[in-house]
Amino acid sequence: MYNITFQQIETFLTVAEHLNLSDAAETLFLSQSSVSKTIRRFEDGLGLVLFERKNRGLALTKEGEDLYSKLRIHYSDICKDIQITKDLKTKTHQVIRIGYPSTYDSSEDYDKLKQIINDYANKHPEIELNEDLFDFRELRQALTFGYVDIAFSPDFILNDIPDISQKKVLRSRSCLAMSAKHPLAMANSLKEIDFEELKKEVFYTVPLNNELNNKKEAFRRLEKYGIRPCDVQFASNFQSLLRVIRRGRGMSLCGYFPNAPGHEEIKYFTLPPSDDDPILMATWKTNSITKEVRNFIEILPDDPEGMTVFKH
Numbered sequence: 001m002y003n004i005t006f007q008q009i010e011t012f013l014t015v016a017e018h019l020n021l022s023d024a025a026e027t028l029f030l031s032q033s034s035v036s037k038t039i040r041r042f043e044d045g046l047g048l049v050l051f052e053r054k055n056r057g058l059a060l061t062k063e064g065e066d067l068y069s070k071l072r073i074h075y076s077d078i079c080k081d082i083q084i085t086k087d088l089k090t091k092t093h094q095v096i097r098i099g100y101p102s103t104y105d106s107s108e109d110y111d112k113l114k115q116i117i118n119d120y121a122n123k124h125p126e127i128e129l130n131e132d133l134f135d136f137r138e139l140r141q142a143l144t145f146g147y148v149d150i151a152f153s154p155d156f157i158l159n160d161i162p163d164i165s166q167k168k169v170l171r172s173r174s175c176l177a178m179s180a181k182h183p184l185a186m187a188n189s190l191k192e193i194d195f196e197e198l199k200k201e202v203f204y205t206v207p208l209n210n211e212l213n214n215k216k217e218a219f220r221r222l223e224k225y226g227i228r229p230c231d232v233q234f235a236s237n238f239q240s241l242l243r244v245i246r247r248g249r250g251m252s253l254c255g256y257f258p259n260a261p262g263h264e265e266i267k268y269f270t271l272p273p274s275d276d277d278p279i280l281m282a283t284w285k286t287n288s289i290t291k292e293v294r295n296f297i298e299i300l301p302d303d304p305e306g307m308t309v310f311k312h
Helices: 006-018 021-028 032-046 062-090 111-123 136-144 195-200 211-224 238-246 291-298
Strands: 051-054 057-060 094-101 127-134 150-154 164-171 175-179 202-205 231-234 251-254 266-270 279-285
Touching (some): 006 021, 006 062, 021 032, 094 136, 094 291, 111 127, 111 164, 136 150, 202 211
Parallel strands (some): 094 150, 202 231
16 A cells, blocks of 8 residues: 555645646645645655656646546546535535536636626625535536536536536637747737648547547537647546646647636637526526525526627
8 A cells, every 4th residue: 555645635636727736735734845745745655757847837747747637537436425415514504516527717708607696695694605626527527526516617528427407607708829839820820820830739628428429429520610639638637638738748629718827828719609608507406406506596597699799
């Protein structure tokens, strides 16, 4: 058995998310030297090097990225199971558990939805909103296993889960994203980009379940915009996807994330509006809905185009 602790796992995940010891230490309420020592013990216990130092901070090694993508999901599930058990004992008021995609705080496309939910929280102080961010796979699990009462996600994430109800909320934009240092990023608009050059590029996406089907679907969507890359590969999660783009290892057909860490290292070109653009859905288990969740759903306007913050 490996000589590792739960604290070491938490520290590793936090450092992996920030890629900065000072920021991670602040998040964990620890000293930077303590975080550094914990990471060294974790690496020694595993017999792996998980981080390498760069001029602008830390970077995950290949082993570090692989371990981060796997541990993050399990750690999140453990924390949620503990919290659910605690809530059963201490719950004295109504709680609505809401799950959002991990892109929620990084995108401007959700601004109108955020305002509606904030207004609801202010008008209903008797109801506690427990809000969490999930990668796509995690969001499916959270709804399926009852970790959340309602999930907001792009329409292609949860539409094949049985016994669910859904409501259209808003439309998200689609962008061509690349490293700001890429020669094509010098273009001022999408019209100036030579799409023949994109045939040399690898495009990345985040997989859901069946990677073969995901790959076919990715090629289909790219082809619809006239993009024919040499290959499509997968990043394990949203953070890894942005890291791949920032490093110039590939491009992506994705959303617009001006609030994500390192956003200045990515150039986004908004693609022409299409019926293929993802629609954010509110999704809940049909037979598990409470009165509070039903009332919450009713505050969401039946106007997805009106809730969309960009011109479509």
